[in-house]
Amino acid sequence: MRPIGRTGGLPPVISSIPTKRKVVFLTIDDGWEQDPGFAAQIRDQRIPVTAFAMRDAVEAKGTPDEAGGRARYVGAGKWGYFRQLRDAGVPVENHTLTHPDLRLLGRDAQRREICGAAKLIGKQVGARPTLFRPPFGVYNTDTLTAAKNCGMTAVLLWTATVQPGGKIAYQVPDKRLRPGDILLMHFRPNLARDFRVLVEKIRRRGYELGNLQAYLAAARVR
Numbered sequence: 617m618r619p620i621g622r623t624g625g626l627p628p629v630i631s632s633i634p635t636k637r638k639v640v641f642l643t644i645d646d647g648w649e650q651d652p653g654f655a656a657q658i659r660d661q662r663i664p665v666t667a668f669a670m671r672d673a674v675e676a677k678g679t680p681d682e683a684g685g686r687a688r689y690v691g692a693g694k695w696g697y698f699r700q701l702r703d704a705g706v707p708v709e710n711h712t713l714t715h716p717d718l719r720l721l722g723r724d725a726q727r728r729e730i731c732g733a734a735k736l737i738g739k740q741v742g743a744r745p746t747l748f749r750p751p752f753g754v755y756n757t758d759t760l761t762a763a764k765n766c767g768m769t770a771v772l773l774w775t776a777t778v779q780p781g782g783k784i785a786y787q788v789p790d791k792r793l794r795p796g797d798i799l800l801m802h803f804r805p806n807l808a809r810d811f812r813v814l815v816e817k818i819r820r821r822g823y824e825l826g827n828l829q830a831y832l833a834a835a836r837v838r
């Protein structure tokens with residue numbers, strides 16, 4: 617593990633974890649759908665994943681963006697689902713209140729989005745988040761300042777997304793997993809099934825899912 621550097625005292629922006637081990641990290645965003653089968657899987661198998669919860673998704677306000685899938689799980693458990701995940705060992709991290717493009721917001725509005733979500737998650741889930749994922753993966757310097765002021769120790773991006781059916785869409789041309797890759801999935805219909813397919817695929821390629829928080833600690837991020 618190499619330490620992850622930071623500039624100007626701001627939280628580092630991390631797209632992949634600097635490791636040589638065959639390990640990748642799964643992050644799951646938003647919260648529009650709350651597949652109970654997935655929570656049971658995580659509880660039984662204790663596979664490390666990290667959730668980035670967004671208030672309006674978890675509380676089913678408004679319309680999901682397409683990345684998160686069009687469907688909506690009616691009768692979702694709201695924050696109860698994320699408390700279940702937390703009880704199964706899943707850290708619940710910060711993905712804003714309303715999923716804006718933060719570059720279009722001023723400093724104060726960005727701070728409200730990030731600090732508001734941190735406070736709400738702390739209250740609802742019982743542990744304050746320390747990692748921040750900007751919606752759409754876009755941010756500016758004000759975002760990093762706000763993230764810092766809201767207690768975030770790192771800003772997490774990703775190297776590949778997981779599509780419905782467990783298909784991996786890479787951002788690199790050679791379409792292979794690399795050590796330290798961060799995969800982005802969404803809470804959407806059939807998450808349990810897609811997760812099973814994905815975990816199988818990762819293992820077939822000789823990789824394991826790693827504990828993001830432990831690796832970040834080893835890289836001296838938190």
Ligand SMILES: [Zn+2]
Pocket residue numbers: 645646670711715751752
């Ligand atoms: Zn999102």
